[in-house]
Amino acid sequence: MTKLLLINAGSSSLKWQLVNMPAEHVIAAGQVERLNLPGTIVKVEVGHQKTKEVVETLDEIAAIDRVLKRLITVGGVQTLDEVEAVGHRVVAGGTLFKGPIKLTPSRIDQLRGLSELAPLHNPLEVKCIELLAQRLSGVPQYAVFDSAYFQGLPEKTAIYGIPYDWTKKYQIRRYGEHGISHQYLANRAAEMLKRPLSELNLITMHLGSGASITAVKNGQPFDTSMGLTPVTGVMMGTRSGDVDPTIVPYLMKRLGMETPEVVIQELNASSGLLGVSGVSSDMRDLHDAAKSNQRAKLAMDMFVNQVVKLVGGYYTEIGGADALVFAGGIGEKDPVIRQSIIDGLGVLGIKINQKLNEADHTGFLEAQDSRAKVMLIPTNEELAMARDVQRLMDAEK
Missing domain, CATH: 3.30.420.40 (ATPase, nucleotide binding domain)
Incomplete structure (x- = not known):
């Protein structure tokens, strides 16, 4: 079993799960809501036990540190050394990243270079990746991209009414976001139907x-x-x-x-x-x-x-x-x-x-x-992310 920590940093909230893979057993989970707003809400769930507290305003980095502390205090792990891999939701992969990847210093630099495509998200997600690289030194990290789901959009909906040469030369197109969620929702809807x-x-x-x-x-x-x-x-x-x-x-x-x-x-x-x-x-x-x-x-x-x-x-x-x-x-x-x-x-x-x-x-x-x-259908981006990360880890063996 691999204990996989999943980080889903959004524009106003940060969701996380600690999952045993490949069993897909959620050990602990939580959400930090109202980031950068007064009265940040911190929720944690372990088994059937749920806690909720309202604290002073937290930014994303403070929220990550709180998550790591809560992993130990709520019984998810006895020590952070038990976390064997980390998976991150990253919004914009552009045309560079069309599927999940294992993160390396050069790839993190490439993510930073895509900040124009998601100015509220990619810089934040790079900060989270770098912070966890410090806090969990040596633990492999992976990125799963929202934009990957939309790589196959038909051209008539994917591109804009601008000169076609601009579209091709500068890779201007509809990249879409929340793809991890939309893909999960479509699959889950089919199951339920x-x-x-x-x-x-x-x-x-x-x-x-x-x-x-x-x-x-x-x-x-x-x-x-x-x-x-x-x-x-x-x-x-x-x-x-x-x-x-x-x-x-x-x-x-x-x-x-x-x-x-x-x-x-x-x-x-x-x-x-x-x-x-x-x-x-x-x-x-x-x-x-x-x-x-x-x-x-x-x-x-x-x-x-x-x-x-x-x-x-x-x-x-x-x-x-x-x-x-x-x-x-x-x-x-x-x-x-x-x-x-x-x-x-x-x-x-x-x-x-x-x-x-x-x-x-x-x-x-x-x-x-x-x-x-x-x-x-409550979305479960973290489960979709965990499955993608597991496939990458299996391929590395």
């Missing part, structure tokens, strides 16, 4: 602080909402989602900014739910604020509308869907948003069972007369 994945059309929605939507046609990814970088698609916690590109030079002139990077940073870190509401990037905060704050309500309404618009477009693009799948922090835990999205799709004949939805019922949520299944 008891049908071969190759026969299914699905729309998977990973809705959290980072949000993306993917159309799956005949079992294969056909289109996805994130593009060259994760700032595109639907508006997110702090990311703008799709905007007119001429906004960048327009704002540079109006705000006296000298470089486009400053504007891009604002589109990544100060926009989305936070920018529109002026309250928070966390949907839970907006629910509370919306009772008296019209901007908070507007931000929520915009989010729902953009999801509806994309899902409706994908539904026609792939010729209808067998199932719509909700996942992610919002998708799994916010029945109000789920209800609002499905209500917005009512013209397609898709309906939700209100009681099942309000109970956060994992599995099937559709009403009896719904044209498509509506599913809530």
Whole structure:
């Protein structure tokens, strides 16, 4: 058995698991929510025992150190020497990395060079990799890429309406993100529907602080909402989602900014739910604020509308869907948003069972007369990562 530590560092949360492989037995797991926000939430689960504490604001690096300490204090391991390998979720692999890899110093440098493709993620993930290389010296580390799942998108959905020579010369295309999650959701949906994945059309929605939507046609990814970088698609916690590109030079002139990077940073870190509401990037905060704050309500309404618009477009693009799948922090835990999205799709004949939805019922949520299944599937990126890392480790033997 190999004790594998999995690190899934996102834009607002950090999830982790300690897993015995290849048995896929989860020894301990946890999540640090509301990173870089007041009242960071730290959750740990060992067996059937769960703990939750609210602490002062933690950044990602402090969260990693806390995870390592908790591994020992909660009984996951007696010493960190028992951790035999580490697997990391990395958002952007570009065209350099089309599958999972074992990390080396030169490959870490290459990841750092891809930061433009995921400015909120890749630099953070490199920091996590380097920190764990220090804390767990000599332990092999592996990277599993979100973008790998979308390498096979058909060209008509993968590229942009720019000069084709630019597309090829500069490798400009829709790389997509959350691919680990979308792939897991598609496979799990097929299992639950008891049908071969190759026969299914699905729309998977990973809705959290980072949000993306993917159309799956005949079992294969056909289109996805994130593009060259994760700032595109639907508006997110702090990311703008799709905007007119001429906004960048327009704002540079109006705000006296000298470089486009400053504007891009604002589109990544100060926009989305936070920018529109002026309250928070966390949907839970907006629910509370919306009772008296019209901007908070507007931000929520915009989010729902953009999801509806994309899902409706994908539904026609792939010729209808067998199932719509909700996942992610919002998708799994916010029945109000789920209800609002499905209500917005009512013209397609898709309906939700209100009681099942309000109970956060994992599995099937559709009403009896719904044209498509509506599913809530808690994503398990860590399990998908563990399987990829195990395959690499087996190949090394």
